[in-house]
Every structure is written in C-alpha cells, then in structure tokens.
Amino acid sequence: MKTKRHGRGHRDPASSQPGRPGLHPTLIRYVSRHFLVALLGTLLVTAGLILLFDVIELLRQTAKVEEATLGMVVSMGLLRLPLVLQTGLPFAFLAAAMIAFWRLARSSELVVIRAAGVSVWQVLVPLVVLSMVLGAINVAAGNPIAAALFTQFERKAHEIGIGGDNPFSLSQGGMWLRESTDDGFTIVHARDARQENRVxxxxxxxxxxxxxxxxxxxxxxxxxxxxxxNRFLLTGAMVSVPGRPPERYEMLSVETNLSLPKIQERxxxxxxxxxxDLPDFIAFFESAGFSAEAHRMHWHAMISSPALLCAMVLLAAVFGFNARQRQGAWLIRVTGCALTGFVIYFFSQVTYTLGQSQTLPVALAAWAPALVSALLGAALLFHLEDG
Structure with missing residues (x-):
C-alpha cells in the first residue's frame, strides 16, 4: 500500500494565509513617546494660557485689596489651575494624538509603518491603553489633589475679601453660616439640618x-x-445680651441672605x-433631604472620563492616521478634528445638564459622550481601514 506524499513545494493551506506582523515593542515605545511628548506640550501650553487669563481676572478682582501682591495673586491662580485644567483634559488628549500623528506623517515614518503591514488598530491599541491608564491616574490622584488645592484657593479668597458673601458649610458636623452685617457679622450654627417639602x-x-x-x-x-x-424663625429662643439677664422669646426672627435655591447653588x-469623598457626601446630603443629583452626575462623569480620553484618541486617528494624505490637506483635517472636539464637548454638556435635571438616567447621561465618541471613531476607522 502506497502512501501519497506531498510535493516539496506544497504547503498546508491553513499555513499559507498571510498574517499581519505584530507591533514590535520598540515601535510601541516610539509611538507612545511621541504621544506623551505631545500631550505634555499641549498641557503646558493650555495651563499657561489658563493661568495668564486667571491671573488677569484675579488682578482685576483684587485691585482695591492692599495686601494682594502679585506673588499672592499668581499663587492663587496656581491653586485654581489644576481644577480648571480638568475641564480641558479631553481636548488635550485629542490635540496630543493629532500632533503625534502629524509628526509621524511629516517624517514619512507613518508611511513606513503602514507599508510594513501594520494596521491602524495595532498602532492605536498602545495609545488607547496609555490613555486609559492616564485617565485612571487622573481620577484616582489628580482630581483629589486639584480639589484640595481649590479648597486652599477658596480659603485665601475669603481671607482677602474676594470670596462669596455667605460662607456656608453643611456636613456631618452640622450647618455653619457666616454673614456680613453693616457693623460686623453673624454666625449661625445648627447641629442638624433637614429639608422637608421645600422647607x-x-x-x-x-x-x-x-x-x-x-x-x-x-x-x-x-x-x-x-x-x-430670607429669615430664620427660632422657636423658644433664649437671647443673651452682655450685661443683661437672658430673655426667652416664643418666636424670634433673624434676617439672612440664605435661601434654599442658594443652598442648591452652593x-x-x-x-x-x-x-x-463624593459617595459619602451624596449619602449624607440625600439623608438630609436634599437633592444630590449634581454630585451623582459628576461622580459618574469622573468614572467615565478615562473612556472619553480613549475616544478622543480614536477620533484623532480618523483625521490624522492616513499614510497617503497630502501635506496640503492637514489644515482641513485639523479644522475637522477641532470642530469634532467642540461638537463632542457641546454634546457632553447637553447630556450633563439632562442628567442633573433627571431628564435622563444619570449613568446614561454620564457615559453617553464617551460611548458615542468611541463608536463614531471606531466606525470611521473601520471604514477608512477596511472599507
């Protein structure tokens, strides 16, 4: 019985399928370094512009405050800078990815990468993972630091007299209110505060x-x-005046500038x-009868922020990752990328407002910008890469 042997040039059909080469670790580090350098430069430029305009505004507010020196104003601007920079973080990632792709295309390295058979997805996976990690670090560490620095900014602003007129605090230690009067100030403290039926x-x-x-x-x-x-009505109040015996009043009225809308605004x-701190505060605030939808919405938005940063990288790849593009088309691509970023920002603000007003479920309103942006970017990349 003879066995049939394959010829010397015969190969298994399953092994004859050409596959895409894997992305080399050196190339991963190279592309990631381009992205990180662009991100650092974008953040520095954005922070510089924010600080400049913020210092100018603080100088205007402290023009009549003698103790407000230039050094103090700059330090206050630096304290508020990290919190303001949080808002522009998605734009920074969008711009950084676009700049990184532009540098690779200008030096023809993008052409070489595509000619080697590397797909857009193989290049984007390291950048998406890097964006996810940076976003998680920002949520876990960057946001608490920014909040702590902003608390110091508010304290300094009240010390030099440019803070709000009604410093108000409501926590597990009770309610504290300090209001200025014509010849002094009034302090109101309550061990417990609760809202019932708008009262x-x-x-x-x-x-x-x-x-x-x-x-x-x-x-x-x-x-x-x-x-x-605009009045506190005290029941069974005992009033003490220096040099006089205490007197009891069945009902005592004390004027105030505080109101329920101002509490909600605060x-x-x-x-x-x-x-x-947000989960504990939400539980406490709701136990006191107040609405904490704004805090709940912000908490979900913070959780979804790393996914939004990843979506910004995908959208930047739609406009920047094309090896056959002409140099003259970059202006159109950058303009389209910027307009897309503003559309996403407007959409996120709309959903944020709808979530706060309970028109949309909070989780849906918080995750919608990230999911819509990611799906849009992925669909366009699939069309450009395989379509």
Missing part, C-alpha cells in the same frame, strides 16, 4: 452676632428653627470635591 428645618440652633470690634453683641439659642423666605458645583 429647611434646623435643630439645636445658635445665632451669634459680632460687633465691629469682634466682640459679641447678643446670642440666641433655640432647640428648633426653620428657614422661611452644592451644584461638585467639581471642587474629591472623587473619593
């Missing part, structure tokens, strides 16, 4: 009025109080809070 109820309340010489002029203590309009800017 703010306080318990274990203390109202202390200070005179122009920082000495107390009178003090009122009450077990219960409520905020009605807590409608959760960007100044650390990512790690």
């Amino acid at each position: 703010l109820f306080l318990s274990d309340v203390m109202v202390l009025e200070m005179g122009p010489d920082d000495l107390p002029t009178w003090r009122a203590d009450a077990e219960q109080a409520r905020l009605a309009g 807590f409608a800017a959760p960007e100044s809070m650390s990512f790690w």
